[in-house]
Amino acid sequence: xxxxxxxxxxxxxxxxxxxxxxxxxxxxxxxxxxxxxxxxxxxxxxxxxxxxxxxxxxxxxxxxxxxxxxxxxxxxxxxxxxxxxxxxxxxxxxxxxxxxxxxxxxxxxxxxxxxxxxxxxxxxxxxxxxxxxxxxxxxxxxxxxxxxxxxxxxxxxxxxxxxxxxxxxxxxxxxxxxxxxxxxxxxxxxxxxxxxxxxxxxxxxxxxxxxxxxxxxxxxxxxxxxxxxxxxxxxxxxxxxxxxxxxxxxxxxxxxxxxxxxxxxxxxxxxxxxxxxxxxxxxxxxxxxxxxxxxxxxxxxxxxxxxxxxxxxxxxxxxxxxxxxxxxxxxxxxxxxxxxxxxxxxxxxxxxxxxxxxxxxxxxxxxxxxxxxxxxxxxxxxxxxxxxxxxxxxxxxxxxxxxxxxxxxxxxxxxxxxxxxxxxxxxxxxxxxxx
Amino acid sequence: xxxxxxxxxxxxxxxxxxxxxxxxxxxxxxxxxxxxxxxxxxxxxxxxxxxxxxxxxxxxxxxxxxxxxxxxxxxxxxxxxxxxxxxxxxxxxxxxxxxxxxxxxxxxxxxxxxxxxxxxxxxxxxxxxxxxxxxxxxxxxxxxxxxxxxxxxxxxxxxxxxxxxxxxxxxxxxxxxxxxxxxxxxxxxxxxxxxxxxxxxxxxxxxxxxxxxxxxxxxxxxxxxxxxxxxxxxxxxxxxxxxxxxxxxxxxxxxxxxxxxxxxxxxxxxxxxxxxxxxxxxxxxxxxxxxxxxxxxxxxxxxxxxxxxxxxxxxxxxxxxxxxxxxxxxxxxxxxxxxxxxx
Numbered sequence: 001x002x003x004x005x006x007x008x009x010x011x012x013x014x015x016x017x018x019x020x021x022x023x024x025x026x027x028x029x030x031x032x033x034x035x036x037x038x039x040x041x042x043x044x045x046x047x048x049x050x051x052x053x054x055x056x057x058x059x060x061x062x063x064x065x066x067x068x069x070x071x072x073x074x075x076x077x078x079x080x081x082x083x084x085x086x087x088x089x090x091x092x093x094x095x096x097x098x099x100x101x102x103x104x105x106x107x108x109x110x111x112x113x114x115x116x117x118x119x120x121x122x123x124x125x126x127x128x129x130x131x132x133x134x135x136x137x138x139x140x141x142x143x144x145x146x147x148x149x150x151x152x153x154x155x156x157x158x159x160x161x162x163x164x165x166x167x168x169x170x171x172x173x174x175x176x177x178x179x180x181x182x183x184x185x186x187x188x189x190x191x192x193x194x195x196x197x198x199x200x201x202x203x204x205x206x207x208x209x210x211x212x213x214x215x216x217x218x219x220x221x222x223x224x225x226x227x228x229x230x231x232x233x234x235x236x237x238x239x240x241x242x243x244x245x246x247x248x249x250x251x252x253x254x255x256x257x258x259x260x261x262x263x264x265x266x267x268x269x270x271x272x273x274x275x276x277x278x279x280x281x282x283x284x285x286x287x288x289x290x291x292x293x294x295x296x297x298x299x300x301x302x303x304x305x306x307x308x309x310x311x312x313x314x315x316x317x318x319x320x321x322x323x324x325x326x327x328x329x330x331x332x333x334x335x336x337x338x339x340x341x342x343x344x345x346x347x348x349x350x351x352x353x354x355x356x357x358x359x360x361x362x363x364x365x366x367x368x369x370x371x372x373x374x375x376x377x378x379x380x381x382x383x384x385x386x387x388x389x390x391x392x393x394x395x396x397x398x399x400x401x402x403x404x405x406x407x408x409x410x411x412x413x414x415x416x417x418x419x420x421x422x423x424x425x426x427x428x429x430x431x432x433x434x435x
Numbered sequence: 436x437x438x439x440x441x442x443x444x445x446x447x448x449x450x451x452x453x454x455x456x457x458x459x460x461x462x463x464x465x466x467x468x469x470x471x472x473x474x475x476x477x478x479x480x481x482x483x484x485x486x487x488x489x490x491x492x493x494x495x496x497x498x499x500x501x502x503x504x505x506x507x508x509x510x511x512x513x514x515x516x517x518x519x520x521x522x523x524x525x526x527x528x529x530x531x532x533x534x535x536x537x538x539x540x541x542x543x544x545x546x547x548x549x550x551x552x553x554x555x556x557x558x559x560x561x562x563x564x565x566x567x568x569x570x571x572x573x574x575x576x577x578x579x580x581x582x583x584x585x586x587x588x589x590x591x592x593x594x595x596x597x598x599x600x601x602x603x604x605x606x607x608x609x610x611x612x613x614x615x616x617x618x619x620x621x622x623x624x625x626x627x628x629x630x631x632x633x634x635x636x637x638x639x640x641x642x643x644x645x646x647x648x649x650x651x652x653x654x655x656x657x658x659x660x661x662x663x664x665x666x667x668x669x670x671x672x673x674x675x676x677x678x679x680x681x682x683x684x685x686x687x688x689x690x691x692x693x694x695x696x697x698x699x700x701x702x703x704x705x706x707x708x709x710x711x712x713x714x715x716x717x718x719x720x721x722x723x724x725x726x727x728x729x730x731x732x733x734x735x736x737x738x739x740x741x742x743x744x745x746x747x748x749x750x751x752x753x754x755x756x757x758x759x760x761x762x763x764x765x766x767x768x769x770x771x772x773x774x775x776x777x778x
Contacts, residue, residue: 145480153539
């Protein structure tokens with residue numbers, strides 16, 4: 001996951017009910033089981049003894065919690081248990097997993113990074129290991145490709161709407177906006193009332209972030225990135241143009257520096273009380289709502305809700321992300337087995353309970369607080385997962401570098417999308433996706 | 436020196452240069468001639484916590500077979516150099532045919548990634564290099580004329596920007612010009628415009644990058660010229676004084692000609708450095724307004740998940756060629772001086 005910096009927050013909330021409904025819808029309830037029986041069981045589920053377990057992962061609290069628990073359970077029986085938590089995991093993982101034996105036996109990945117490993121065949125199917133050690137893992141957390149389990153997910157994230165209800169009320173709006181038009185109308189009302197000149201914050205930093213912001217609005221408009229079944233681009237479409245125009249209308253109310261702002265900056269603006277409507281990552285919910293870095297007035301009036309849609313009740317403008325673990329292809333079967341067993345042992349309710357507010361866990365034992373409300377409402381509203389397509393990284397990069405001219409007002413939406421397609425085609429030809 | 440002795444003297448340096456500079460450049464060139472194999476794609480179904488979706492994936496066996504047959508990839512000749520991401524010959528031809536004015540043609544060219552980056556890189560080099568040369572000389576002369584007691588402090592202070600890591604130095608400036616930073620907020624107050632943003636405007640961002648570039652490299656030219664000033668012959672200066680030259684005249688007519696070999700050296704170094712401008716673009720998050728050739732290489736290698744080695748290689752070689760072209764006048768001049776002295 002690109003964005004995760006989470007602080008603990010200790011609040012329970014009426015939104016529990018809603019989240020449970022959501023859990024039932026996405027089938028997570030399948031994972032409900034006796035915590036006691038599981039706790040008893042996982043002590044002995046460590047796989048072959050005397051193996052080397054080497055984990056590469058991103059660096060944020062929820063991932064640390066999982067790796068900590070795996071280490072606590074199974075490091076004693078392993079000959080070696082090493083972890084490398086780094087924000088550069090995505091940059092080094094393909095090189096680290098290519099040699100045989102690979103540098104790491106497991107990489108903890110997200111949607112987009114799993115594709116990057118699978119493109120080079122660096123992760124192995126886990127079906128047999130799930131059968132042996134995964135009795136307690138809910139079936140819907142298996143990331144499968146044509147029936148092969150390639151990863152096991154354990155937490156979710158997505159972008160969604162953050163609103164300041166006190167400021168909305170001051171501008172005469174008593175409901176949280178649900179569509180892009182309502183968000184823009186609310187922003188205009190706030191500006192017109194003279195409360196804030198730039199009430200909207202979004203992660204629009206040129207590069208990955210602006211590409212992702214386009215993806216959100218594009219998916220809300222029902223856009224398709226590629227012609228089905230091919231690597232031919234399809235974003236220069238009516239949906240693409242509509243998405244860019246919506247984005248343009250939004251950023252007219254965003255901070256003038258928006259093309260340099262990513263999660264840290266937008267969270268900062270929010271906590272400083274300089275914004276009233278935000279489209280930010282769910283993982284920023286807990287740090288925004290906690291009692292650090294902001295005032296009571298801001299946190300108590302911040303409401304997290306589903307990402308806006310185009311039409312009322314439409315697809316929320318968000319991409320759903322999961323984080324999960326994989327096992328390397330280029331390691332011995334015994335090491336693979338020991339690594340899988342150790343990580344699977346960490347997927348338990350006690351670990352979740354101890355780290356409840358570090359993430360939106362997809363595991364048994366999660367008590368959703370207000371910080372999880374936005375992600376669950378977005379998932380429930382039918383948002384789409386970030387596409388797991390081999391060439392999506394090239395498209396995302398082309399979007400990230402070619403949309404700035406349009407957002408600065410230097411070129412038309414059609415021209416910007418034509419540039420994106422041209423840049424993508426050039427890169428895809430070089431990478432072998434197009435001939 | 437005998438040729439033989441010279442050979443033995445130069446051998447260690449020469450072998451290191453061949454091993455660590457020449458061979459890697461050859462390797463980069465070879466890699467830039469090849470592109471990746473076809474990624475054989477199959478339609479499949481992917482499932483996860485958020486349901487199932489049809490998708491494509493890579494047929495690993497078929498792709499691996501292609502890779503084994505030709506480990507370097509598919510030979511592509513110089514096509515990478517001429518594609519849209521680089522010299523974009525076809526796109527420029529099309530722009531020329533379809534544009535009715537020079538302005539429209541230039542807009543089309545400027546829209547191409549390579550020429551866009553080249554424009555900024557050249558502007559940066561041609562503005563920062565002379566400014567650093569002149570200001571560096573001015574500060575050196577100024578410090579040289581200070582009373583002895585103040586010299587140490589002045590030299591230390593002037594060297595400070597050089598001691599700051601480029602990434603950190605530019606981040607500090609970046610925060611200062613933020614709307615909430617000391618410079619940004621002051622400007623907003625002065626112009627009474629809360630939307631005024633240094634980071635939101637292309638000309639202001641370019642100015643900021645160049646101001647930063649001057650600030651950061653100034654100590655290098657200052658200290659080199661200061662060292663050079665210590666070697667200016669007192670006799671000549673005195674003779675000039677007796678002949679009635681003003682301070683300004685002796686600076687321009689005696690000191691500067693004496694420093695000319697140093698000026699060539701500093702110019703060469705500055706051109707090479709400035710042409711590779713990179714860190715400030717990243718730490719200023721200036722990508723929306725300014726991209727350099729080095730930034731393109733970085734982006735090709737890092738951002739897409741599939742490193743584009745051919746693209747990065749082609750941009751690297753084009754950068755090298757352009758640096759050599761830019762340095763040519765200075766190199767020719769140095770060569771002439773050298774041969775003149777030899778005779």
